Each structure stands twice: as structure tokens, then as C-alpha cells.
């Protein structure tokens with residue numbers, strides 16, 4: 001305890017929620033060479049944009065539109081990834097997370113390829129070149145002409161400046177020069193390659209903030225008439241205000257309007273170091289890019305061995321694209337989250353911090369999610385352990401003094417712009433599955449020696465944070481009786497929800513006890529804690545610390561007899577939650593005593609039978625599988641036999657596309673939670689839990705026991721179904737999806753979703 005606490009200082013409790021765990025940060029000891037990962041496509045929310053891993057970076061980005069389809073309200077202008085754009089396709093097809101990336105975008109029958117190559121040297125990342133190439137796949141009246149806009153902006157004017165390099169005779173922007181504290185002097189050069197007519201204009205102005213770049217451009221667009229043809233152009237310098245003052249520019253845009261095909265090359269160079277070397281441009285760029293591609297292909301095969309396993313070229317390319325869009329979605333975010341505890345009346349800002357993390361979906365959720373990231377970590381660690389350890393470091397640096405890590409990280413203006421206000425505040429009593437233990441377990445079994453030789457020092461620094469995290473879960477999420485756990489954050493007061501959500505579990509609307517109480521116990525959380533204790537014991541062992549406590553906890557939690565007493569429903573023969581529950585609930589429109597006033601009111605829940613304390617065992621689904629998923633069930637147990645039987649039943653979870661989240665027999669199967677809240681984890685097929693199922697099946701096919709053959713047989717079937725469907729849906733729609741329908745296997749929810757859905761690559765490669 002601090003002195004302040006001992007003296008009963010009033011602010012002590014209030015300030016705990018946003019007090020960092022400690023001032024010594026993991027990011028400082030992470031072995032990741034900052035120089036190698038300094039520049040990147042770290043703007044996850046953008047179709048294409050390069051920025052640095054600095055709190056306030058120099059940012060660059062692409063926009064485009066077709067003049068025939070541009071609308072006055074701004075639609076038709078492409079900038080941030082959004083499903084509203086209805087692009088036929090977009091995603092990184094090759095990206096190594098370090099040196100280069102190639103992305104294919106299809107819009108209006110035009111293939112837009114965005115690629116970049118870095119030339120890492122010196123300090124602070126060196127140089128890079130990007131190419132935007134637009135070629136018609138099929139010419140139509142709408143796509144004759146494209147306008148490509150490329151901009152440079154600085155987030156913080158006190159950190160540097162940017163200025164246009166104008167060719168005044170031609171009235172075109174040749175480039176941008178500038179300076180920031182970190183980068184020193186730099187310039188960007190533009191080069192347009194086209195055989196037809198090109199129209200160029202530019203804008204130099206001050207944008208209010210990064211969230212309003214598109215609006216700023218729209219504000220300045222004007223129509224110019226050249227030889228009787230109307231063109232949308234930018235006005236050049238727009239820095240003078242009506243009151244005679246001039247603005248300092250922080251936003252510089254070049255616009256190239258041309259018939260297809262057209263190519264825009266952007267070269268970023270720091271200082272003059274580069275001028276002594278061959279410039280990364282034209283043919284030489286193509287050669288360097290090709291080399292990186294070849295290197296990527298070789299490394300991909302070494303890592304995942306898909307060709308060796310017999311996959312054909314199309315299948316391997318599918319896997320490469322799934323993987324690349326995941327690694328290519330890694331972003332660098334900076335800002336302060338908004339948090340709350342019982343001691344704060346209002347939300348308070350977390351300390352300002354960076355986050356380096358992949359994201360579930362570039363279009364819909366381009367920000368960090370705690371439990372998603374543990375799944376991403378399996379793929380990322382397979383590819384580049386340095387990179388993954390740096391991601392882990394960033395996340396664990398976000399731990400507060402209580403040992404809590406917020407579930408969703410909404411950092412910076414751009415991230416905030418995508419989140420409705422009601423979802424912004426993170427509450428310090430709320431958990432999210434500690435999937436980083438899965439990542440660490442995976443690293444221990446696949447990358448142990450690399451971890452030991454290269455990251456031991458980091459691991460030592462990480463360990464106290466893992467201990468605190470474990471402690472936080474073990475104390476704040478514990479249930480009423482020993483060995484039980486309960487997700488906090490359920491709303492027991494509401495009469496709006498058919499079954500109050502458990503967002504903290506990650507499984508949002510998956511049915512739990514109908515009436516949340518403190519007596520509840522959640523089987524999935526108990527299993528996560530079992531896994532956590534086992535990984536902690538392993539890490540303690542490696543680091544030469546006392547393993548005693550974690551081993552004891554693991555022995556206690558993995559004891560099947562005890563587990564079964566708490567969570568095995570003898571009547572239904574399934575694992576289940578326990579709590580105050582009734583299935584007899586329904587959403588109904590409230591009836592009004594007076595008929596005179598027509599009030600349209602939301603449906604409310606009516607409870608038709610008194611709830612009782614019991615197992616929530618009429619809903620079979622992902623939660624019921626947890627003791628199996630996390631490999632806790634004894635290999636020779638009746639429970640394992642029963643689970644294997646249940647998994648294969650089509651009336652429960654089995655489909656040709658993977659396991660559905662909730663059995664068809666569940667009273668809540670595919671039910672709305674409120675009128676406005678469609679079913680989410682109430683039937684759809686989700687890849688993350690299917691991946692765990694496949695991994696568990698493989699595990700039980702290998703450990704000695706009476707059901708080995710059975711597990712192996714189901715393993716093959718389930719794995720094939722999942723791979724086949726995700727592949728087929730991608731072929732059909734060009735995207736990976738958030739989840740898949742259990743009747744037809746169709747992609748549902750947000751897209752592209754190359755978060756955990758890209759685990760399909762590990763299924764193909766059979767790495768668990």
C-alpha cells in the first residue's frame with residue numbers, strides 16, 4: 001500500500017482504475033527492432049495508408065472515386081474501409097508484416113493494386129515506395145475514368161511540418177517535404193504513369209483533425225471546365241482565411257484523374273542517405289517487390305507446409321490471402337481509453353498509451369480486442385515470434401495496478417469515430433477470456449527454443465504482469481463457492497433482454513442463467529482458469545520461480561470429480577452453467593390499460609414460470625464443450641464419450657460447415673435477444689471455437705484412451721467441413737466472414753473478417 005492509501009487519502013480508490021501496473025514498460029524490453037517495424041500499413045481502418053509507430057505520426061493515405069458515381073453527400077469516395085462501399089473485393093494477398101505488402105481491391109470492375117516496399121536502413125525505418133495501379137477488368141461507362149488521391153498529413157503540428165513541392169509552370173504537386181521530431185527531414189515524390197490524358201490538381205490546407213480528411217477535401221472540391229469538359233478539381237493552396245490570417249498546412253493532397261490504366265508511384269525518402277543508393281522506383285521497385293514475394297512464398301511454405309500437404313495453388317493462395325490480410329491489418333494506435341470503476345462517478349481517461357495489435361475486421365472493428373488478439377497470436381507467433389512478443393508487450397503494458405486489462409481498446413480519433421458512445425467506456429470489473437494464455441501455450445509448444453534464446457528477458461518482465469492478471473481473474477471473477485467462477489457485467493435488472501448478455505465472456509448473447517445472481521457459476525470461465533494455471537505453472541518452471549501455487553490450482557481445477565460435481569448435469573448428461581434459471585421466457589409487446597393512446601413500445605420479457613437454482617442444461621452449445629475444448633476432460637471418462645457423441649448429432653451442433661454455436665434444441669436457438677438485437681452466438685458457426693474443437697479432437701486422438709479412434713474420425717470430418725466452407729464462401733464472395741450460417745454455410749456479420757476466421761490457415765496446416 002502507498003502512504004496515501006494508509007492515510008486514507010480520498011483519491012486512492014478513484015485513481016486505481018487508471019493507474020498503470022508499473023512504470024517499467026515491456027515495450028522497452030521487447031526485442032522487436034523498432035527500425036524494422038517503424039513504418040507499416042498500420043492504419044487498419046484504411047484501404048491503404050502508411051504511418052509510423054509513433055504516438056503522433058506522419059500519416060499518408062489513399063482515396064479514390066469514379067467521377068461518374070461520386071455523390072454530393074460524399075458517397076462514392078473511398079477512404080476508410082466500410083461495408084457501405086460494397087467493394088467487390090479488397091484485402092492483402094501477400095504481406096509479411098515487415099518489408100512489403102500487396103493488396104488487391106476491386107471496385108466498379110476496376111482492379112486497384114496497392115503495394116509497398118520498404119527500404120529499411122539507418123534509424124527510424126528508412127524509406128519506402130508505394131504503387132497504386134488501377135486497371136479495368138471490364139470497361140463500363142461508369143469506370144472510364146478514375147481519380148486517385150494521395151495525401152500526407154501530420155497529426156500534431158507541434159511535432160513537425162509539411163510543405164508542398166509545386167511545379168509552378170505545370171501547376172502540379174510534385175511532392176511534399178517536411179520534418180518531424182522523429183523522422184528528421186524527409187520528402188515524398190509523386191510519379192504518374194499513364195498513356196492517356198492526365199489531369200492533376202492538389203490541395204494544401206489545414207484539416208481540423210484526422211477524422212475529417214474526406215470532409216475537408218469535399219469542402220474544397222470545385223468544378224473546372226477545360227475544353228468544355230467538366231472536371232472535379234482541387235484548388236491548390238487554401239490557407240488564407242477571410243480575416244486575412246494564414247493557416248499552417250497539415251494536410252496535402254494530390255489528385256490524379258485519368259483514364260485507365262493509370263499508376264501512381266509514391267516515394268518516401270528520409271534525408272539524403274537514400275540518394276546515394278539506387279532509388280526504389282520503376283523497374284527496380286518491381287524487382288525488389290518480386291524478391292520479397294518469392295521470399296514470402298518460401299517462408300509461407302516453411303511455416304505452414306500447405307503445398308507439401310497437397311493443397312493446390314488456388315487453395316494455397318487463399319490461405320496466403322487469409323493470413324496476409326490478418327497480418328496486414330496490424331495497426332498502431334495511440335490515445336487514452338475511457339474507463340470506469342465503482343469509485344469514479346464518471347468515466348475517466350486511461351493513461352495515454354500505444355497499442356500495436358491486429359484487428360478483427362478492417363471495416364467494422366478496426367481496433368484491438370483482448371480475447372480476439374489471443375487467437376490472432378497463434379498465427380502471428382507461427383510467422384514471426386518477435387512481432388507477436390511485441391504485440392503481447394503492448395497489451396500487457398495496458399494493465400492497471402489492479403491487474404486488469406480493458407477488453408476493447410479504442411485509442412485515437414479514428415478509432416473513436418467508429419464506436420457508438422454507449423460502447424466506449426470500459427469497466428474495471430469486467431473480464432474477457434484470457435486467451436493470451438492460449439498464445440503462450442502455443443508458443444511454449446511450437447517456439448520454445450526461440451522464446452528461450454531470444455525473449456527470456458522479456459518473459460521475466462512479463463511474468464509479474466501475468467501473475468497480476470491471473471490474480472485479478474482469480475479474485476474478481478470468483479464465484480460464491482470454492483472452485484467456481486462467474487463472469488461479471490451481466491445485467492440482472494433489465495426486462496428488455498430475453499436472456500441478459502454476457503459480453504465479458506466473448507460469447508455475448510449465448511444463453512446463461514435467465515436471472516443473473518451472485519450464485520451463478522460459469523463453466524467456460526472455470527476452464528479458462530484451468531488453462532491459465534497450467535500455463536502459469538509452466539512459465540514459473542521455465543523461469544525458475546516457485547511453481548507450487550499454480551500447480552496446486554491446476555490440480556484442483558483440473559480434477560474431473562470436482563469439475564463434475566460443480567458443472568456436470570446428471571439429468572441431461574452435459575456440462576453446464578449453474579444459476580437461477582427458467583426456460584419459460586418470452587418477448588412480448590407490453591399491453592396498455594388504456595387503448596386511447598397508441599404508444600409504440602419495445603417488447604419486454606415476460607417470465608412465465610418461477611426461475612429455480614439449477615443447471616442451465618437445456619441449452620447445449622459451445623459453453624457445454626469447454627471442459628473438452630480446453631482438454632480438461634479425462635481421456636477415459638464417460639464425459640468424453642458423451643461429448644464426442646453429442647458433437648456429431650445434427651439435431652444438436654453438427655453441420656456440414658462446422659459446429660454451430662447453439663443446439664437446435666435449445667429454447668433460445670436463433671432467438672432475438674431484444675426486438676433490435678438479432679441472434680449472434682445463438683446458432684451461427686464461429687471459427688475460433690471450431691478451431692479449439694478441432695485442436696481438442698486431435699489432442700484426444702493422440703493421448704492414450706478408449707476414444708482415440710472416435711476423436712480422430714470426427715477430427716478429420718470437422719476439419720474438412722470448416723476448411724471447405726470458408727474456402728468456398730471466399731471463392732463466392734471474395735471475403736472471409738465474422739461467422740457462418742448453420743443452414744447454408746453463408747458468410748454473415750462483418751467482412752472482411754480476417755481476425756480469428758483466418759485460423760483456417762492453421763487448420764489447413766494442422767498446427768494446434
Ligand code: 6A9
Pocket residue numbers: 360364365369371372418419420423506507508755
Ligand atoms: C459494436 C458497432 C459501426 C463481437 O471481434 C470483436 C468482438 C468479439 O470479441 C466478440 O466475441 N465482436 C464478439 O461477440 C465484435 C464486437 C463489436 C462491438 C462494437 C459497435 C460498430 O458500429
